[in-house]
Amino acid sequence: MTQLRMAKDGVLTPEVNYIAEKEKVDPSHLGEMVAKGRVVIPANKNHKDLEPCGIGEGLLIKVNSNIGTSSDHIDLEEEMAKLEASIEAGADTVMDLSTGGDLDLIRRKIIGASKVPIGTVPIYQAVIETVADSGGLIHLTADRLFETIERQLSDGVDFITVHCGLTLKGLEVLKTQGRDLDIVSRGGAFLTTWMLYHERENPLFEYYDRLLSLAKSYDVVLSLGDSLRPGCLADSTDRAQIHELMTLGSLTKLAWEEDVQAMIEGPGHIPLHEIETNIKLEKSLCNNAPFYVLGPLVTDIAAGHDHIACAIGGAVAGWAGADFLCYVTPSEHLSLPSVDDVRQGVIATKIAAHAADIARGNKLALGLDKEMGMARKNLDWEKQINLALDQTKAREYRKNRPPAEEDVCTMCGKFCAIKQVKEYFHG
């Protein structure tokens, strides 16, 4: 029985009750949202000691951190440190995107150590192992792909990115459209290579029923990937992207019919003025399934600071209705992130999510800012630091430049406006 099936039957699962309590929402209403597919709860039956989280309408916006090795940089200890840093900085979920080293071992370690839901992209492992033992990804078979997916699900992965919406027709649309940067999704690129070589349909699309049956057994959430997401502003919101989004909408309905939870992945690189359109389109074309966006990045030229371009886009996307923000780190487009990059990425995206939660009127979010305003009025520095999204950094600044008078800071020193006016207005 999946969360979706139980919600349809009107059963309030422990997960629904836990999330409702944590987010101060009505459990029955939350259950209805799960039943309608508007909220997903990634909670694989095999993921021990998971603290469940809900993603979707009416809930706080969630933040995902991507970690994992690459073929160029394999260091399990570093990845475990990234996991810890992600959770400590407030990530609601973590994806293990490892493509280098012992992939089974890394994934199992990460799931074992994580109280937050873990996501993966199983096509990576399927391709990498095929290349390793058969010399090329074209030798990948549908059986091997599904066997890899099942291996990951049985380990306890809570959600998986599956590029089911990529079709031969979609590739034709892409080619006719013409793009500056054709495909920037790794999974999408693997499948495209395979499909064009074999002149065959994407196995994740062709055998979608097989995927649904696996997802149902473990109650894993399908995160329907966007292989054709734009890789630069010039390609955003084009026919190739929207064609795939429509396919994902149909696949979502099929998943729901089989009691499988699903969410939709979105771009990517989008200029500010197209973000709201993208969110509304997803909600409309995919029957209000939760929307999981990567960024979006509002400019292509912020390399070295893409976490900031991502925070801008994420805030506007969240405000417009996106439910789940995948972070980007400062090293995006340049190198695999370090532990510190991961930390910075999570914090930036948390700021974006929080700003959007406020704009959406979430009472929990509004309450924190209200308290901070009062702490500032009262010149209560300990409280200000405790209320900061990043207490470590806030404390560090305060410590490194201590003021001459305890109740102010070195910015204005004795000319602190709040202090002056407080004396006049409140005696």
Added chain:
Amino acid sequence: MTQLRMAKDGVLTPEVNYIAEKEKVDPSHLGEMVAKGRVVIPANKNHKDLEPCGIGEGLLIKVNSNIGTSSDHIDLEEEMAKLEASIEAGADTVMDLSTGGDLDLIRRKIIGASKVPIGTVPIYQAVIETVADSGGLIHLTADRLFETIERQLSDGVDFITVHCGLTLKGLEVLKTQGRDLDIVSRGGAFLTTWMLYHERENPLFEYYDRLLSLAKSYDVVLSLGDSLRPGCLADSTDRAQIHELMTLGSLTKLAWEEDVQAMIEGPGHIPLHEIETNIKLEKSLCNNAPFYVLGPLVTDIAAGHDHIACAIGGAVAGWAGADFLCYVTPSEHLSLPSVDDVRQGVIATKIAAHAADIARGNKLALGLDKEMGMARKNLDWEKQINLALDQTKAREYRKNRPPAEEDVCTMCGKFCAIKQVKEYFHG
């Protein structure tokens, strides 16, 4: 003859021609915008070797960096390094907000070394010197205030923040309104203290004609300050704030009648969903005078990362029509910024301004992102780094984690999507 007077007479000044050439706009149209007060050109006749910049409708959004000593931290060399870092990182203007040390010396050094327009807040110096020699700011006189303003203008300051819109009536509105954080503007707090003690009107309001005559002599731009800007989200867009904004609108018209250039300062702390309203209100209430916003910050709890909260707000503000973004550094609300904080603040706000320029359809801005997309397609790393807003940081990332294969990066290594697909799509 001020830029405004000459524009009204249909004269295209060297400054107008320079800016039109640089921003690829029609000089006659730019001249008309200056004549209407929709664009200001801060260029004091006494600022030698100034590279003029235009702020307002139809131009790229400009970014200001605040530097300057405080009573708790006085280090002229460090402030000069902040000036250099600001300009190097792309700040279009710099404000010297010094409140500690030899203020005349610091200001003169900064103006002498700066090719970009310099702004100040003369009330700081007037109050600090009054406190120093008379024991309290209540001893400040109107004559002393205007003498200080003239001293700064004759040094070559290009724009000054003057809190002319703060009135006794406005303070009454503030008191009746009730606020969490009454006043967070330093200049506003100084004037409020003075006004309440003396039960007298703000001299910058009462003798506004005197200010206009000074501004006209040097052709300095008046940046009409918002003393009652909200200091936390809970206070945003309240009656106190909008009352002052309306006063600033009337004062702008008076400035224009005297051929004095003016722009309006705006908040501050505003939730995402109120930003557009704030921009539209300013444009409407102040006859489309350029709008200079501080941030805005979209949450109060990002201490240690307020440059990111500011980038989110600045991008949305710029997209909605703000013309000039004042940066915020990561140390905001915690301490005086370091040189590195200044650098980070400028870069974050440049990203915001650029994202907004793109959303506004600015062709120069769009062109850069188009080039970056093509550099990525071509796996041309040198070009990617040269196109980055922060080349230093981008180069550092690339250098610190060198990939095994030259044409990719360590993020995806040999599984680079662009590389794979390129081979398939383009042979």
